[in-house]
Amino acid sequence: MKLDTDIKWEIQVPIFKNILILKQLGLAIGIPFSILIGFLLMHISDAGARYALYLILLTFFLTTVLIYVLYQGKYHMVIQISKSGISVEYPPAIKRKNKVINFLLVFLGLFLKKPGAAGTGLLAASKQSIKIQWKHIRKVKFYPKHKTIFIKGRIGESIGVFCTKDNYAVIETIIQNSKNA
Numbered sequence: 001m002k003l004d005t006d007i008k009w010e011i012q013v014p015i016f017k018n019i020l021i022l023k024q025l026g027l028a029i030g031i032p033f034s035i036l037i038g039f040l041l042m043h044i045s046d047a048g049a050r051y052a053l054y055l056i057l058l059t060f061f062l063t064t065v066l067i068y069v070l071y072q073g074k075y076h077m078v079i080q081i082s083k084s085g086i087s088v089e090y091p092p093a094i095k096r097k098n099k100v101i102n103f104l105l106v107f108l109g110l111f112l113k114k115p116g117a118a119g120t121g122l123l124a125a126s127k128q129s130i131k132i133q134w135k136h137i138r139k140v141k142f143y144p145k146h147k148t149i150f151i152k153g154r155i156g157e158s159i160g161v162f163c164t165k166d167n168y169a170v171i172e173t174i175i176q177n178s179k180n181a
Contacts, residue, residue, distance in 0.1 A: 089129035
């Protein structure tokens with residue numbers, strides 16, 4: 001299929017129900033915290049270990065609540081497929097919200113002398129829009145049941161293309177043909 005015009009759509013994906021998002025969360029958060037929680041459970045008789053475990057669980061709970069309060073538990077994005085590649089960005093209202101949150105994270109990280117928090121805010125601010133050119137695509141994984149396509153480009157470049165029921169087949173064909181071109 002030849003792409004004559006750009007295809008653009010806005011979509012909201014439930015954060016805690018999409019397989020791709022859950023896999024990414026599992027890799028980024030699940031593995032390291034599972035190890036930490038496992039270690040703490042081995043020392044559960046120690047009051048300090050119990051306290052640390054409670055703090056971790058409280059942090060997970062509050063983070064989940066914050067995601068539901070700020071983003072209604074959904075990942076909002078605008079996806080565009082063009083002759084040059086695939087891009088994903090946040091809608092304007094979400095960009096503004098993210099800008100405030102990222103600024104606060106950087107400011108508080110610097111103020112509290114927590115470089116990890118400041119770095120997280122800067123990294124998140126740099127990922128407000130992502131574009132992968134067709135020629136840079138290295139790996140594509142299709143999840144037809146979930147209407148999702150995961151694309152890896154150069155180092156550090158990856159995009160989740162979340163489709164609707166109506167456009168998934170067309171987008172899958174375009175990506176397959178463009179990847180093989």
